[in-house]
Amino acid sequence: MLARVLIRPKSGVVDPQGKAVERALPSLGFEGVEEVRIGRMVELHTDDPDALPDLCEKLLANPLIEDYEIELVGEGAVLNDGGEIGA
Amino acid sequence: MTRFGVIRFPGSCDEIDALEACERVGEAELLWHGDADLKGVDAVVVPGGFSYGDYLRCGAIARFAPVMERVIAFAADGGPVLGICNGFQVLCEAGMLPGALLPNEGLKFLCRQVELLVDDVDCAWTSACEPGERLSIPVKHTTGRYYAPADQLERLEAEGLVVLRYAPGHNPNGSLRDIAGVRSEAGNVMGLMPHPEHAVDPLTGSTDGLKLFESVARLAAPA
Numbered sequence: 001m002l003a004r005v006l007i008r009p010k011s012g013v014v015d016p017q018g019k020a021v022e023r024a025l026p027s028l029g030f031e032g033v034e035e036v037r038i039g040r041m042v043e044l045h046t047d048d049p050d051a052l053p054d055l056c057e058k059l060l061a062n063p064l065i066e067d068y069e070i071e072l073v074g075e076g077a078v079l080n081d082g083g084e085i086g087a
Numbered sequence: 088m089t090r091f092g093v094i095r096f097p098g099s100c101d102e103i104d105a106l107e108a109c110e111r112v113g114e115a116e117l118l119w120h121g122d123a124d125l126k127g128v129d130a131v132v133v134p135g136g137f138s139y140g141d142y143l144r145c146g147a148i149a150r151f152a153p154v155m156e157r158v159i160a161f162a163a164d165g166g167p168v169l170g171i172c173n174g175f176q177v178l179c180e181a182g183m184l185p186g187a188l189l190p191n192e193g194l195k196f197l198c199r200q201v202e203l204l205v206d207d208v209d210c211a212w213t214s215a216c217e218p219g220e221r222l223s224i225p226v227k228h229t230t231g232r233y234y235a236p237a238d239q240l241e242r243l244e245a246e247g248l249v250v251l252r253y254a255p256g257h258n259p260n261g262s263l264r265d266i267a268g269v270r271s272e273a274g275n276v277m278g279l280m281p282h283p284e285h286a287v288d289p290l291t292g293s294t295d296g297l298k299l300f301e302s303v304a305r306l307a308a309p310a
Contacts (some may be wrong), residue, residue: 010123010194012193012236013189013234014189016190016191016192016194016260017190017194020194059143059151060143062144062147062180062187064186064187064234064235064236065187065189065234
C-alpha cells in the first residue's frame with residue numbers, strides 16, 4: 001500500500017520559511033498570496049496502514065508542533081513516476 | 088570524583104569540548120550511541136552537533152539510539168543529564184524535557200556570545216549558581232527557537248522549570264519568553280541551546296560555562 005503523509009506546522013506555530021516565501025512573492029508579481037505554510041511530505045509503502053497514525057505520532061511528526069494527514073494512495077500505486085532515483 | 092559520560096552520535100561535533108569541560112571538574116569518557124551501556128558514569132552529557140544528519144527533525148532519530156534507552160532509565164532514577172544544543176533537541180524529542188526547538192526566527196545560522204540570566208538554581212546543573220546570576224556563553228545553531236504551547240509555558244513558569252533565559256536584548260532566535268534552558272520537574276535533567284562547554288577556558292573569553300559542570304561535580308561529591 002502506498003501512503004503519503006503530509007506534515008505541516010500547527011496553526012499558531014510561527015513558520016518563518018512560509019513567511020519568507022510569502023514576502024518574496026509580490027516582488028515576482030504574484031499578489032494576494034497569503035498564509036504560506038511550509039511542511040514536508042513523506043511517501044512510503046507499508047503492509048500495515050493501520051500502524052501509520054502511531055508511526056506518525058512517534059517519529060514522522062512531532063505532535064507538539066506539527067499536524068499530519070495520512071493519504072492512502074492505494075494498492076499497486078507507484079511512487080512518483082515509478083522510477084528509481086537517477087534512473 | 089564525578090565520572091561524566093559524553094555520548095557520541097554519528098554527526099556529533101561538540102563531544103570533545105564537552106569531554107574536556109567535564110575533565111576540568113571530574114573524570115570523563117565518551118559513550119557510543121550504539122551501546123546500550125552507560126559504563127557506570129555518574130552524569131551524562133548529550134552534546135551538540137548534527138546527530139544522524141538532523142534528518143527528519145533535529146534530534147528525532149537520535150532519541151531512538153540504543154544508548155538513549157539507558158539515558159532515559161538513568162534520568163528516571165534521578166541521574167543528572169545535560170543536553171546541549173542538539174542534545175537539548177534530542178531530550179525534547181525523547182520527551183525528557185518539555186517543549187520543542189524550531190528554526191530560528193530569522194532562519195539564519197547564528198554564532199555569537201550571549202548573556203544569560205540564571206532563573207532557577209534548584210536544578211542539578213545550576214546548583215552552584217546564584218539566582219539571577221549573569222553568564223556569558225556562546226550560541227551556535229539554526230534550530231534553537233524554544234517553543235511550547237501556551238498552557239505548557241504557563242506550567243513551566245508556575246513550576247519554575249525555566250532555568251536560563253537570554254538577558255534582555257540577547258534573545259538571538261525568537262525563543263518564547265526568552266527561554267534558553269529548561270529542566271525536568273525533578274531537576275536532574277536540563278537542556279539548553281547555548282554551549283557551556285565552549286566557555287570553560289579564559290582563552291575563549293569566558294569561563295562561565297564551567298559553573299554547570301561544577302554544579303553536578305559538587306552535588307556528587309560534597310566538599
